[in-house]
Amino acid sequence: MNPDLIQLINKFREERNWKQYHNPKDLALSLSLEASELLENFQWLSSDEAVVKNRQEIAEELADVFIYGIQLAEEMNFDIEDIIRMKVRMNGEKYPL
Amino acid sequence: MNPDLIQLINKFREERNWKQYHNPKDLALSLSLEASELLENFQWLSSDEAVVKNRQEIAEELADVFIYGIQLAEEMNFDIEDIIRMKVRMNGEKYPL
């Protein structure tokens, strides 16, 4: 993840004094709620219909998922690239070619 | 997002021929399920207890959220950094200093 982007997100919450609320449990809860708002754009629609109708909303909600994911990684002291590479490796062992 | 990482994830699913299943609706559904598995690590625990007890599991599930998020962005032709910067700007207007 681009360090400039992580810094942008950190600065945003520091300016608003929100870090005090951002314990990992509440961040994971909010990430899950944003993932549901993302999914809501597909409710009662086929995938193709939703993509046409709700492209902008899907971009916004997916961005929120990433923003909470970055904040949770910060709180946990995870390097996002490291955990992704680790998980892809684990998935490769679980689903071998 | 590091292009090498996106390529790693793309290669993983091409080798397994999974792209055929990865329409945006089913990807958004799976992302939401992974966000719930992430949250499950905090169930019936305080945030501090969960962080100590389930650090490794939290890393793995958060990585899965990112992996599905990256795949959904790919299918939608979103640039992840662009949509994050757009959303931070929108949040700044919604919650001014």
Place this chain on the structure above:
Amino acid sequence: MNPDLIQLINKFREERNWKQYHNPKDLALSLSLEASELLENFQWLSSDEAVVKNRQEIAEELADVFIYGIQLAEEMNFDIEDIIRMKVRMNGEKYPL
């Protein structure tokens, strides 16, 4: 579950011709979204704060969860009391006294 209540819900959707959309997958998806809207009433709040602040909203969202649950049970031909009694019995074996 009171048969009058099930009939009320069935009548509601028949009058609106919604049964055609109500396949089990989309009902399960909507039930999950309503469960997230219920949970959203507790976001960034302690349990006690949320109960005072959002009592009415919690009632409405919990009702939506039940309404989708009843509709999904109808589509699957489940008797709600039967499956609850079955699951309590299974939970009793999993967590013996």
Place this chain on the structure above:
Amino acid sequence: MNPDLIQLINKFREERNWKQYHNPKDLALSLSLEASELLENFQWLSSDEAVVKNRQEIAEELADVFIYGIQLAEEMNFDIEDIIRMKVRMNGEKYPL
């Protein structure tokens, strides 16, 4: 909701001393996680495929959703039938014939 069923569920948790953990926020969180486990039975499958393949699992997870819903209603002192009737009436105003 059948009072015998509510009593069965209350007795189950009293015998295990679980009521102490069951504040509304954690119950809403667990209800949301169970709704995701329910939805997981439809992941990467069409609705028809899922119904055939996972009928028993769908029954079990839907039952868990009802069980947590009943416990949350108990903690909130909601009468389940009352809140469902209220919500159906509100939905009728939102989506008139």
